Structures are given as structure tokens and as C-alpha cells.
Amino acid sequence: MALAGTNAAHAGHELDGRDLVAGKTLYADNCAACHGADLEGAPDWQVPDENGVLPAPPHDETGHTWHHSNVQNFDYTKLGGAKIVERMGLSSFTSGMPGFEGQLTDDEIWNILAFIHSNWPEDIQALHQTRNPPHE
Numbered sequence: 001m002a003l004a005g006t007n008a009a010h011a012g013h014e015l016d017g018r019d020l021v022a023g024k025t026l027y028a029d030n031c032a033a034c035h036g037a038d039l040e041g042a043p044d045w046q047v048p049d050e051n052g053v054l055p056a057p058p059h060d061e062t063g064h065t066w067h068h069s070n071v072q073n074f075d076y077t078k079l080g081g082a083k084i085v086e087r088m089g090l091s092s093f094t095s096g097m098p099g100f101e102g103q104l105t106d107d108e109i110w111n112i113l114a115f116i117h118s119n120w121p122e123d124i125q126a127l128h129q130t131r132n133p134p135h136e
């Protein structure tokens with residue numbers, strides 16, 4: 001929404017107008033195997049496996065996806081955990097999250113993130129909004 005003379009960019013605008021139906025199908029095809037058909041995450045997702053790698057966390061309100069801004073979640077999905085961990089300088093953490101660059105377009109990733117967001121209860125959506133500082 002563009003308002004003349006004002007900076008209309010608002011927190012969380014990346015998810016506006018996304019295709020939730022497409023996002024749901026894309027989630028089922030690309031994410032559900034690890035993150036759960038109902039966004040519930042892998043069983044015992046807080047317990048590292050024998051190689052020290054954490055299973056996939058839920059994307060529903062019991063997980064921590066909503067703790068992160070839209071851009072953080074987008075980068076995590078596009079680039080994968082390994083690249084993000086490297087960028088943060090955390091060499092001791094091995095991530096089991098693959099990157100989807102080249103497999104999914106940016107719009108497809110946003111559709112998936114909008115679908116995930118649409119499943120959160122209103123109070124969680126409101127909290128998530130506070131993790132998204134206003135920006136262009």
C-alpha cells in the first residue's frame with residue numbers, strides 16, 4: 001500500500017499479499033518431511049542426534065520461528081543453516097537445515113513463510129510483528 005508523502009513501509013510487509021495456497025503446497029513438498037506436516041517439528045527436536053545435529057524445530061507457535069524476523073527466516077531458508085552459522089561465526093554448531101537457493105524462487109520462499117505465519121494465533125502474530133522493525 002503506497003500512501004502519498006509518507007513512508008508506508010511497515011513491519012512485516014514482506015508477507016503481505018502472498019499466495020497462501022501455493023505456500024501450503026510448497027511447504028508440504030519441501031519442508032514437511034523435516035518440519036512436520038502440521039508444522040509440529042521433528043519428535044524430540046530439542047535433543048541433538050548422535051552427530052550433535054539438532055532435528056528440525058516446529059514452525060508452529062511452540063517453536064522459535066516466530067522469534068525471528070521475516071528477513072532472518074527468509075535468509076535461513078534460502079541460504080541454509082550452514083551459511084548463516086558461518087556468517088555468525090559459530091563454527092561449533094552444525095546445522096541440519098539445507099539451503100533452497102536454486103530450488104525455490106524468492107517468491108516461493110515468501111509464500112511458504114506467509115503460509116507458516118498464517119497458522120500462528122493472533123497473539124503470536126502480534127509478538128512476531130515486534131521482531132520486525134519497520135523498514136523499506
Ligand code: HEC
Nearest residue numbers: 030031034054055056057064065073076077081095096097
Ligand atoms: C532435511 C531436513 C529439513 C528440511 C527439508 C527443511 N528444514 Fe528447516 N531446518 C531443519 C533443521 C534440522 C533446522 C534446525 C537446525 C538449525 O537451526 O540450523 C531447521 C531450521 C529452520 C529454520 C530456522 C529455525 C527457526 O525455527 O526459525 C527455518 C526458518 C527453517 N528451517 C525453514 C524451513 C523451510 C521454510 C523449509 C522448506 C522450504 C525447510 N526449513 C526445510 C531441517 C530441515
